[in-house]
Amino acid sequence: MTYAISDMPPRAATHGFPCFVGIDLGSTTSKAVVLDEDGRILGRGITNSRSNYDLACRIARDEAFVDAQMTRLARELAADPVVEPHVSVLRPSVERSFRYRQHVRQLATLRRVCFELAAGQGTLEGALAAIFDEMEREAETMFSGLRPRPSSEFFRDVAGGQFQALAEKIAAERRVPFETVVGVLDRAMPRVENEPDDLSFEGNARDALGRALGRYAKRSDVLSAAVSAALDRVIAEPPFVVRSVGTGYGRARLPFPKEQIRSEILCHGLGAHATFPQTRTVLDIGGQDTKAVQVDADGVVTGFQMNDRCAAGCGRYLGYVADEMGLGVHELGPLAAQASHRVRISSTCTVFAGAELRDRLALGEKREDILAGLHRAILLRAMSLLARSGGVREELTFTGGVASNQAAVAALRELVDEHYGEGRSEPLRINVSPDSIFTGARGAALFALRGPAAGPARGEKMS
Amino acid sequence: MATPVSTQSTSSAPRRPEEIAKACEAIAFDVSFAPVRAWKERTGRKAIGFLPIYGPREIVTAAGMLPVAVMGGGDRVEIVRGDAYFQSYLCQLPRSTIELALGGQLDVLDGMLFPATCDVLRNLSGMWRMSFPDKLVRYLDFPHDHRPLVGMRFWENDLRALAHDLGALSGIVPDETALARSIALYDENRALLASLDALRVEAPHRAPIAEVYALVRAGAVLPVEEHSVLVREYIAAAKAADRAPRDHARVLVVGAFCEQPPIGLLVTLERAGCYVVGDDLCLATRLVGEQVATEGVPPFASLARAWVEKARPTASRYLPNEEKGRWLVDRCRALRADGVVLAAPSFCDPALLEQPMLQTALDRAGIPHTCFKYAENTAQLQPIYEQAGTFSDSIRLFTEAA
Amino acid sequence: MSTRDTEGGHVPKEPSMIKQKELLSAYYDRLVAAPQTGQKVVYTFVPGNLTELLLAFDVLPVLPEINALQSAMRGRSGDFIAEAERAGHSEDVCSYVKCDLGMLRAKSGPTGKPLPPPDLLLLSYTGCFTFMKWFELLKQEFPKAEVAMLHVPYQADGVVTPEMRQYVLAQLREEVVPKLERITGKKLDEDRLRELMEKSALAEDDFVAVLEAGKKKPSPIDGYFGAVFYIAPLFSAFRGTDDGVAYYRLLREEVEQRAAEGRGPITPLGQLDDQRIRLVVEGPPCWTSFRELWSMFAAEKAVVVASTYCKVGGLYDTGFRHDPRRPFDSLADYCLGCYTNLSLPSRTDLVARYVREYQADGFLVHSVKSCNSFSAGQLLMLRSLEKKTGVPGGFLESDLVDPRYFSGANVKNRLESYFQMLLARRGAAAERAAEVTP
Incomplete structure (x- = not known):
């Protein structure tokens, strides 16, 4: 099963937290930016474009929503005098826990798919098991905050890189041809990328928060209760997409009405103007x-x-x-x-x-x-x-x-x-800008904020 | 800053040919045009540029100015603004020429002549007018009608008008006497270049193409008398030098009449086993190879006639009835060439459209040929080395077997 | 020109379209039958064509560029070009030439039937060097054909001097007419030439009225895609004929009617009444994707109000008319004055004038890989025009008839960006104006 782009926007909410979405479907990466009503950036998401624009668009946008909710959570936390002093430590910690959860879920899917593909081939299965066991161990430390975050953030690249490195060692040890082991990965990865999974903020945040708090010093009940309440408030008011604007190489694929599609030239111009x-x-x-x-x-x-x-x-x-x-x-x-x-x-x-x-x-x-x-x-x-x-x-x-x-x-x-x-x-x-890759998506989101008239950039509050 | 340029030997010992060539190279490929600057400082006079394939240098000289053939920037300029003026599917020469102009290197030229070589150079004349409104710009519309009272008359009128405009710039309007004197200087130079060509035909190992090319090309920027001195010196030196012949094929290079290949490409041809015994390189100063002065014909009329009757057949001239193919075949025979290298600049409509016609003529005459495209900044010479090497081998095997 | 493109869609046909189709198809029939009827055939080019003089001798003109563009509109040019490249022609060179040569080698013609061989190759060399190579190549294909060379000097200084006119006149009298007399065995009948020119001038008046209708809002014509059809009879074999006069009268009436009713031109997407963007276009069309490109304009509600391409066969809108009182002089002036013979500064001035007089929102430069005569210098033209007019320019790249050089995605991207930019700027300007006057 694959995601259909017509699923968007996912929440048919008519109330909630109003936001504006810009999507930039590039030839190599797809980007999404979510803005609040004041034009401030709430969230960003990015994924590799694959051969499937629809899916790439969906993932980038979902990522941006997760990021947006994180921002809102951080805002809520910052507003609480009890929690405020801890926000600078808490937010990265929550994010890491969240990414860890996402990673572990996808890794589990990858493991399952690989075993399906390798079914009945004993030595191969053995090698795969050894590889995945090691990958799962590594995942713990990868998201521990002790190591720098992986340079490339796509699951495909992170997990793929690990797998290859481990496969080289383990395949030799177990006398399984390296190509066979990696061949399984190559076939499995597109399936994993195309398989739906709940990577949403709502579905994973509480758990991630628990983990983060658990890791965060001695858990204080007061702090814990305040954070939990803040999370409740954020979840109670889901993001409500007022308008989306699409741009980029694959923009024609987006199921938006014509006035919600903007040329990437215009979006880059506006996005760059907003940043600088x-x-x-x-x-x-x-x-x-x-x-x-x-x-x-x-x-x-x-x-x-x-x-x-x-x-x-x-x-x-x-x-x-x-x-x-x-x-x-x-x-x-x-x-x-x-x-x-x-x-x-x-x-x-x-x-x-x-x-x-x-x-x-x-x-x-x-x-x-x-x-x-x-x-x-x-x-x-x-x-x-x-x-x-x-x-x-x-x-x-x-x-x-x-x-x-x-x-x-x-x-x-x-x-x-x-x-x-x-x-x-x-x-x-x-x-x-370190976020220069999001420039087009940011411009698109600003066009969304401006409304269908697509008037000029005036009087907006820019970060 | 002008760097001092030595065109002549300072010591009494005669220079070796490679030393002369080295000096010529410094003059010929200097994209800052230091030799021209030096000349202007020395004489206090002006300089006029012109593009391939032709400029009536005799008139420029007669008007007291220095004619300078501008043949692009070769592989010595980095193109930035040039690409802002020309799309990717146009040739390289106008690109690097405008790059030089915008970079100030061509400020040394007080005017520019644009011959009717092709649509691109023709339009470049308009671009020049728009970009450099203070400079003299003239378009040279060669006649393609060759009747004395029609095309030749039109062309002679054009040349006279040019002489008038140049005179207005320099303060010396050339009359028939001044032009006659100037033609005589160039005729002497043409005769010397003809002897150089004869030397190449007789003993190509004595005059390697890279040396000959640098020598000829130095004539694009030097006053003609100075160039003649160099050519004379080189011929003597090359004849005296101890250089052994090699078992190379003798080839003619055709198609490089406007945009010039990098000198490395010419060296590569020779390294791959091809002696270049004839070529249309640097045609800007060699389009007319015969003597221009004609008994009983006034100077302006003889110059006009030179284009019509004495200019080499080349892709920029309209000559129906396969005249150019026949000319090429005759030339191969006259120069005892074993084969022809058809080298054309990328995106050059005249050269590339001409190629199949020349190939047909060569095939009919049984003369081997090979072809490739280049640009003035071509950096990949390995494929050309392979191709030329194979061509040379196949010719030599063929002649041995025959 | 072909009417194939209007056949495909469900777009109503107007009487002028039907008339044009009939004229052209009857003409091709005459051409194909020439070997039987004994009528002589002359190959020549659109810019600087001497139709009246040819018709005065009753010879049939064939225009190789039109063969090429028709082959492209019928989707055959890719194969013809491949044929020419197999015969040794470079991928780099003009695709018109390759398409024409490939068509000859394939023993085909623009309508599928081969055209008769030329009795005379009349090389009216006006503003395009490649024409000369083309005719050298054609001469190789048709060694028996007579060749006449008419060298039209270039208007490098933006003026026609008496010497230039004299040069053309001398060639007409000493080269072109004698060769026509030789192949036909007839003497030139100057009265006949005058009669033809009178009719030319009538059609030319109506033609100018049609082009200038682009100044109206909404414009009743498309001055680029649509005008390609309007120019066809006048730029080819119908100047000086009754058919030509009748066609342009009919066309003018239609256009005037359309203007009176406030209707726009018919495009591949239907009638374009609601016109959001008015444009001037410089550069020839892309024949292989003619309809696709036109649709991209129509989809954005963009109409072309004036173009330079429909001046390659004569700059009638600046006042030139064939003049029966001075037939040879006017032939010479005609050749010298074609758009292709103008210098880059003159071309720039002309486009600037169109932008002003036709009240255009923008101008687009379509640069084709094949045509150096058009393309070399267009980027400078673009910048200079932006300065002169204060209006932003757009830049598209493709080719005349080589389908390999049309990248739909790239062209669409550039075009959409350009149109959106124009609209965004207009919005910004409106808002600034609103701020000044609350």
């Missing part, structure tokens, strides 16, 4: 495309340029490069930052990426130096789009998946200074 109100130019480098957007003082788009049909120089290109080097995409930036010099790369064509890379490696160039060149080459393409759209005159906000790559940001910084920095008393400001 002095923004006049937005550069967004996503998986499939790159956009350069100019906005006015109200966040209204005044011009834009997009790459042509070729995905050269987009996030996907970095993906190819990472594959070619046998690295994860998130490892590219840090590696490039270690470069001692920069190899000049002429083609950011995804088709030639492999060939050019092999050529360079064969010539004895170091990986980090090649990567430094590649990052510059990608940003050079972006610079052209920026120039086409009207250039950089004031604050520039860099968004999209590639904005979280430090080498890309450094290359942009350098190029903007080279090309637009001359004669300025201080360098042009470049904004990168």
Whole structure:
């Protein structure tokens, strides 16, 4: 069974806590942002887009609601003088417990599905059992707060990575072919992702809270009662979706009326404006495309340029490069930052990426130096789009998946200074938000807040 | 800042050919146009740029200015703003040219001539007018009608109007006498380049393509007299140098008349076993290879006639009836070329549309050929090395077997 | 041009559409029958076409660009292009040329039946270098055909000088007319030429009235997608004919009626009366996805009020008419004045003028991979126009007839973003105005 997108919005509530939802269905990730009536961010959710936009959209939105409820709970707690001093410790703890619960539930499903697939194959079952036992043990510490949170938050990546690492060891010990063990995982994962499970705030919060409180110092009854009451209040007033607006690559898939679909260009412009109100130019480098957007003082788009049909120089290109080097995409930036010099790369064509890379490696160039060149080459393409759209005159906000790559940001910084920095008393400001990936969804949510008339951005309270 | 450029040997010992080529390279590929700046400072005069495939340099010189052939930025400029002016499906040369202009490197040029090479360069003339309104901009509309009283007359009028405009800029309006003097200087240069070509045909191992190319291309930015001195010096040095011939195939390179391949590509061809005995590289300064001055014809008229009657057949000229194919076959025979490398810039409509016609002519004549596309900043030379190597091997095996 | 695109939908047909279809189909019948009837055939191009002169000799013009675009609208261009690429043509080059050559190699024609071979290749080289290569290639396919070259000098300085006109006139008299006389065995009848030109001017007046109806609100025409059909007879074989005069009279009456009733043009999604966005478009259409692209405009209630593409066969709306009193001069001026022969600054000025005079909300540049003559410099035009008009420009990329270069998702994304941007800006402007006057 799969989720149908027409299930949305899930709660047909006509009362409750009013909120506004923006959904950004990207080519690699789907994002959701929930705002309150004042335009403040309540929650964010993200998941990988998979091949199933409907499901991705649902999961991202559910995640955002969980996050929103957490925020509301934190607000309730902060309002209580008894609990307030503890909020800064409690909230992360509750979240961790909650994630742990979600993780454990999904892990149980994965285990079940894997055993179904491996049924009757004794040695394989044995290996799987050993793997899962270990994964379950690891899960405890993963969410204990003693270790940093996993860098990639998708279950697929977290559990998949663990499984592979363990499978390498255990398959060898038990003389089961590694490919067979991993093959089970590959078949099981899509089923797990497509299987419905109650990951909602309402269904899991109380338990998570109990666990968090249990872990939190000596449990005080007064504190416990106050927190429990706050949770009751939050649950009693479920979120009520006043309006949703969709954007992104897959936006046409959303079952919204036409006026609730907005181009991602407009959403990125407005989202960036909300995050950094002095923004006049937005550069967004996503998986499939790159956009350069100019906005006015109200966040209204005044011009834009997009790459042509070729995905050269987009996030996907970095993906190819990472594959070619046998690295994860998130490892590219840090590696490039270690470069001692920069190899000049002429083609950011995804088709030639492999060939050019092999050529360079064969010539004895170091990986980090090649990567430094590649990052510059990608940003050079972006610079052209920026120039086409009207250039950089004031604050520039860099968004999209590639904005979280430090080498890309450094290359942009350098190029903007080279090309637009001359004669300025201080360098042009470049904004990168840690939540930059949510920029489009935030813009969409702001459009939702504004109502069907989709008037301009005026008078909204921005965080 | 202009860097001092030495075009001539300072010591009394004659320079070796590779030393001359090295000096030429520094002049030819300097995207800051330091040699032109130096010339302007020295003389206090102006410089006029022109794009491939042709500029009437004789008139520019007669007007007291320095003609400079601008052939893009090659692989020496990083393109940012250029891509903001040109879509991905247009060739590279105009992109890097505008990049240089916006970067200030072309400020040294007081005017720019845009020949009717193709639609892209034609439109670039309009872009120049819009972007650099203070500079002189002229479009050179070559006649495709070749009758003396029709096309040639139109072209001669155009050249006279150009002389007038250039004169207004420099203060020296060239008359027939001044033009005759200028034509004589260029005719001398053409004769020297013809001897250089003859040397390549006789003994290609004495004049490697990378050296020849740098030498020829230095002529794009140097005053013609200075260039002639260099060519003369190089020919003598190359003849005297001790260089052993190798078992290479002799090839003609065709299609690089406008956007130039990177020099690394030419080196790669030779390294892969191909002696380039003829080419249409750097055509901007070599479109007319024959002597322009004509007995009994006034200078402006002879210059007009040179385009119509003496310009090399090339893709930018309209010549029906397979004239260009026949010309190529004849040229192969004259240069004793074993085969033809059809090298065309990516997205170049004239060169690429011409290719199948040339291939047909070569097939009929039984002349082997191979083709590839390049851009002025092509960095991947390995595939070209493989292709040229295979081509050279197949030719040599074929000739040995024959 | 093909009417296939209007056949598919359930859109009412107007009398002018039916008339055009009849005219064109009768013309193709005459062409196909030429080898039997002995009528001579001349291949030539739309920009700078010399239809009156050809008809004065009773020869039948064939326009290879139209063959290519018709093949595209019938969904055949992809195969034809593949055929030409198999024969050695590069993926990089003009798809009109490849489509035409592929069609010849496939022994086919724009309507499926092969066209007769040319007796004369009349290369009226106006504003497109690729035409020259095209005719060199055609000459290779038809070695027996006579070739006449008419080199029309480019308006690089934005003006036609006496020397330029003189050059064209000399070629007309010394190259084109003698070759036409040779292939037909007839002397030129100048009275006949004058008569034809009189009729041309009549049709041209009506045609201009049709285009200028785009200034009305709502616009009764679509000046880009719709205009492609309006230009077909005038830019091809029907200038100077009674049929041409009748067609444009009928069309003008229809458009005027439509305007009087406040009706919009008929689009693939039906009649567009409620027009939210008025646009000027620069650049040729994408023939392979013509209807799909038009629908994307119509779905957003966007109407094109003026375009440059419908000026490639003559800039009639700036005052040019064929003039029976000076037939040769007006042929020369016609060729020199086609949109394709204008410099980039002149093209920019013209679009700016359209934006003003047609009260457009925005302008869109459609850049096609094939056509360097149009495309090179369009990005600068875009920026310069934004400055000149204060109106934001949009930018689309695809191709003329190569289906590989139309990415529906990309085009739709850009187009929607652009339309939404225009509306958002309009909303913002309205709100600012409201703040000033409460």
